Amino acid sequence: MHELPDAPTLEVRIAQAELNRHNRWNAGYFQDRFRQNEKRLKKLHSVPLGQFIPEELPDGSKGITYGQVGARKFSPHGSVRYLQVINIRDTGIDFALKPDRVAEGSHNDPARSRVSAEDILFTNNAFRGTDTLIGRCVVVPRDYGKLNISQHIDRIRVIGINPYYVCCFLKSRLGALQVQRVMHGVDAMTISFIRIRAMMIPPITAIQENEIERQYRTMSKFHDRAMAIKERLLDESGVRPGQYGEAINELADQNASYKRAMAEAQERLKHLISELEGVLEGERKKFRPYPG
DSSP states (O other), X not given: OOOOOOOOOOOOOOOHHHHXXXXXXXXXXXXXXXXHHHHHHHHTTOEEGGGXXXXXXXXXXXXXXXXXXXXXXXXXXXSEEEEOGGGBOSSSBOTTTSOOEEOTTSTTOOGGGOOOTTOEEEEOEEETTOGGGTTOEEEOOSOOSSEEEBTTEXXXXXXXXXXXXXXXXXXXXXXXXXXXXXXXXXXXXXXXXXXXXXXXXXXXXXXXXXXXXXXXXXXHHHHHHHHHHHHHHHHHHOOOOOTTSHHHHHHHTTXXXXXXXXXXXXXXXXXXXXXXXXXXXXXXXXXXXXXX
């Protein structure tokens, strides 16, 4: 019988004031990369994201909510598309991975979580082995028709800040480190509304926010072009997408037009995030256009 190796340990030195301020007792929360990120955010005069997420908007909708809870009853001919965590990709929504639909007005289609253009979608949950899915964030750039979400996706609406900036910030180093810091759980990891509201975000100018939106919208057009090809391939081939979309992904990866559009979207998003990081960290004052 083999002896099990000793479990790895993490030792950090924490002042009592810092421990009290955060009220967290797990050593991982105080890793140096997280503490240094907190200092950078403070230097940038960051404010809590919750300042821009109202409890209720003028139209009566909630500033932040999650999707349907409980048993899922899919309806192949339902008029409402139903998004799950796997449908949220870095560059946008991939309807082909799980092309599920639900009946309009059913238990699976609560009015509070219906999705509209310019909503932020944030994945709040992931299970063991799928941790790269938690914290994914997209802005819905246009009207995709009737659309709802599962309980593992948060729908966020902001006032006083550009949603495209919020989303891109959460994808940046300064944002991603905050997401990683507040993930908790063993078999399943979750991020609560409280933790999302507490994330810090630095102010930038309206001109900079508008440029982020412009570049993100352009990126989204290439994403949507790729997705239109992918959905057509799904319809024409008659293949089942696969549990994690592996079958439709394999088919799409054989299509040159899909690959070109998807690569363009990915490169444009990578460029935008890099430019945002450069602006926030003082390397440049304005965003450079995509080189292409």
